[in-house]
Amino acid sequence: MPGVMARRVDPKVLEKLSRRLRRGSVAITGTNGKTTTTRMVSKILHTAGIRAVNNSTGANLVTGVTAALVSDTSLSGRPASEMGLFEVDEASVPRVAEEAQLSLLAVLNLFRDQLDRYGELSYTAKVIASAFPDLPPDGSVVLNADDPLVANLGRGTKNPVFFGVEDPALDTGKLQHIADSKDCPVCGTALSYEAVYFGHVGVYRCPNCSFARPEPAYRATRVRMDGPRGTDFLLTTPGGEHEARIGLPGLYNVYNALAAAAVAIEAGVEAEDVVRGLRAFGGAFGRVERVRVGEKEVFLLLIKNPVGFNEILRTFVASPAERANADRAGHVLIAINDNDADGRDVSWLWDVDFEMLAEAVTPGGAVPRFYVTGIRAEDMAVRLKYAELPVHSVIPDRKEALLAALGATPPGETLYVLPTYTTMLELRQTLSDLGHTHPFWEDK
Amino acid sequence: MKLTIHHLYADMMNLYGDRGNVIAIKKRAEWRGIAVEVVDVGLGESISPTSSADLFLFGGGQDREQTLLVEDLSGMKGADLRAVVEDGGVVLGVCGGYQLMGHYYETPEGQKLPGIGVFDMYTRPRRGDEARLIGNVLARVRAPEEDGVVHEVAGFENHGGRTELGDDAEPFADVIVGYGNNGRDGTEGARRLNAYGTYLHGSLLPKNPWLTDQLVLGALRRVDDRAELEPLDDSAERDAFASVANRLRKG
Secondary structure, three states: OHHHHHHHHOOOHHHHHHHOOOOOEEEEEOOOOHHHHHHHHHHHHHHOOOOEEEOOOOOOOHHHHHHHHHHOEOOOOOEOOOEEEEEOOHHHHHHHHHHOOEEEEEEOOOOHHHHHHHOOHHHHHHHHHOOHHHOOOOOEEEEEOOOHHHHHHHHHOOOEEEEEEOOHHHOOOOOOOOOOOOEOOOOOOEOEEEEEEEOOEEEEEOOOOOOEOOOOOEEEEEEEEEHHHEEEEEEEEOOEEEEEEEOOOOHHHHHHHHHHHHHHHHOOOOHHHHHHHHHHOOOOOOOEEEEEEOOEEEEEEOOOOHHHHHHHHHHHHOOHHHHHHOOOOOEEEEEOOOOHHHOOOHHHHHHOOOHHHHHHOOOOOOOOEEEEEOOOHHHHHHHHHHOOOOEEEEOOOHHHHHHHHHHHOOOOOEEEEEEOHHHHHHHHHHHHHOOOOOHHHOOO | OEEEEEEEOHHHHOOOOHHHHHHHHHHHHHOOOOEEEEEEEOOOOOOOOOOOEEEEEEOOOOHHHHHHHHHHHHHHHHHHHHHHHHOOOEEEEEOHHHHOOOOEEEOOOOOEEEOOOOOOEEEEOOOOOOOOEEEEEEEEEOOOOOOOOOOEEEEEEEEOOEEEEOOOOEOOEEEEEOOOOOOOOOEEOEEEOOEEEEOOEOOHHHHOHHHHHHHHHHHHHOOOOOOOOOOOOOHHHHHHHHHHHHHHHHO
């Protein structure tokens, strides 16, 4: 691995190379959406004519950041890029901040899928906050105002920049059964919510102390979901209001776009370029992919944790619009592995609100046909059983399962594939082996 | 008959899929025609056993939350829960909840948080040179159960604290694969009368349906000592158990 080697040759290589980037470096961290947000910023910078060096997906530790910079540098030691743009794993934030001399750090959200690796959320928050003193005096931290644990990080820094969603129509009216951080991070009292968008993300205040959702400088209002095709919203920045559209579904992608807009504008990009870049953005490798297979379509949607899983179920499987579009409820293949990259503990499947599907299916209405696969196919089958959802087939082998589910999907219809990270790689390979490749698969 | 699940600190301690345990109990009771009510017992609320069958769940939480509820537990609620256990009531403590059923739980900062002391045990924090104990677990339950079978349980553990059982504590199970109470003595969890404590969290009950049924039956028998449970088709649950157990046995 070039990053490891380069660091062995010169432990200060990241620091030295970073200094040569004219526009400095920005980093994006958080549990969900790092890759998508980083790609959005990348697209925006490209639109604005700024050359930025990125690390690739899965290389978000300090070695991956080093490798990206090394490969961007000529033999004479000059970087090809003006700016560094890195997605960084939460635990690696302090080292990257120090060595890469970040001028801007964005924290998207803190959900529980990292628990395997780092213990507990409040600990992860502390680790991230410990990087703040390494930011330069004119540097800033971009924070999600709607995630209490992330917003609270703003108290430890001089000039936090907040982003948030303000749209009462998106209020789900209930806290999902996911207890990541519903309590005040300052005094521990249960927070009171004016709106809950998903998980513990929403508009909140502490009834006991002065902690409350900070006023965001970057806001999304009037969010209009256009099914799987995309989402429109009104983007408010310190400079004004702009009609924005992204070609991605789901409120979580609105948050990613907001974070990307805040990072880009704080880094000196014009709002017009931000809006153009977001509009041109096609989706990050592997997160959402559509693949045509003969007369059928495969829609791959990566699942990482309960909150993401719930959003995908709500958008694609339970949404009345989707079910009205198709006469049939559709075919769904859920693929669960428990390798390190997936999370070894599958108990999170019990925090996913599959019960909402049972509720969304009206009596006599069509029930999606569920196929389950992966190392933990049997656990997934039990989860569906206890949500009173019928399981059509349990086929642990990924290729067999994909072929069975595809075979059962009628021409003209879509097979929704919901894989964890390593099953996504396996299923994508299978599709590729079958000759169904797609330009979106190019990782660039 | 009606079964009430008293979910202690559900809003604070619902970590690692504790919800799976609630769902498993609820569904397996409902599938047998037993009405189920889930009552969340939060901070400042007291335990109120019903005139019918009761089952108490005490789940896992984060350190920050653990500190908050110790004070709550040190009053009447702890005494009430202790009385439930001594009276043969059915209680399942998981992870953080299990730790607080011992004499004390020492935080990484060295603070000793008193537990309710129904199990003769204490929990100390991990030392700097010790890792968190994380991974899949397969364990053999100590005694033959109601059905005359020596069962195995499969689950996932994730804890920094090391629990040491005293002479008066009976382990729940012996570790076949995994760490258990402390990674040293091969014990997992604790058991006293109808109270169970374990580090196996989240999807413990869904994959180990015999244990779910034993908790439900234990609760029903407190009201009607001839209560029985109709058998269910557990093939999906057995497949899920076998899949992970076989994998662990292979190493």
